[in-house]
Amino acid sequence: MSLKERINEDMKTAMRAKAADKLGTIRLLLxxxxxxxxxxxxxxxxxxxIAVVDKLIKQRKDSxxxxxxxxxxxxxxxxxxxxxxxxxxxxxQLSADEVAQAVKAAVAQxxxxxxxxxxKVMGVLKxxxxxxxxxxVVSAQVKAALAA
Numbered sequence: 599m600s601l602k603e604r605i606n607e608d609m610k611t612a613m614r615a616k617a618a619d620k621l622g623t624i625r626l627l628l629x630x631x632x633x634x635x636x637x638x639x640x641x642x643x644x645x646x647x648i649a650v651v652d653k654l655i656k657q658r659k660d661s662x663x664x665x666x667x668x669x670x671x672x673x674x675x676x677x678x679x680x681x682x683x684x685x686x687x688x689x690x691q692l693s694a695d696e697v698a699q700a701v702k703a704a705v706a707q708x709x710x711x712x713x714x715x716x717x718k719v720m721g722v723l724k725x726x727x728x729x730x731x732x733x734x735v736v737s738a739q740v741k742a743a744l745a746a
Contacts, residue, residue: 601644623683648729701739
């Protein structure tokens, strides 16, 4: 079953269970997926669906920090609940050691010699680690590896 089909099934389950909050978040996710499909006139595969989910997760994390800074814990809690629903659809996250090994392998594979080659290394890693690691952490590790 593809990820998009799984999300649709989860929506039906949430409807039957009358779980309004979960249903709202899943509908929001499906709307974002449909919007991307309509805009680009394609059918999204699992990788592209994960990218959409990742984008929504980043938005939720940003919203949570903004709401907490403004003293609106009620809204931050709502966003945190949506974040929990969205994270179910992300693949298993890689450990720090696994990310470090992937960075080391990508540097060796591209033959990167210094900071000017960071784009090459990140291009390789983005395809391998998309949705499975925080790319800002990966970027910092690549920068450190190339500076050494």
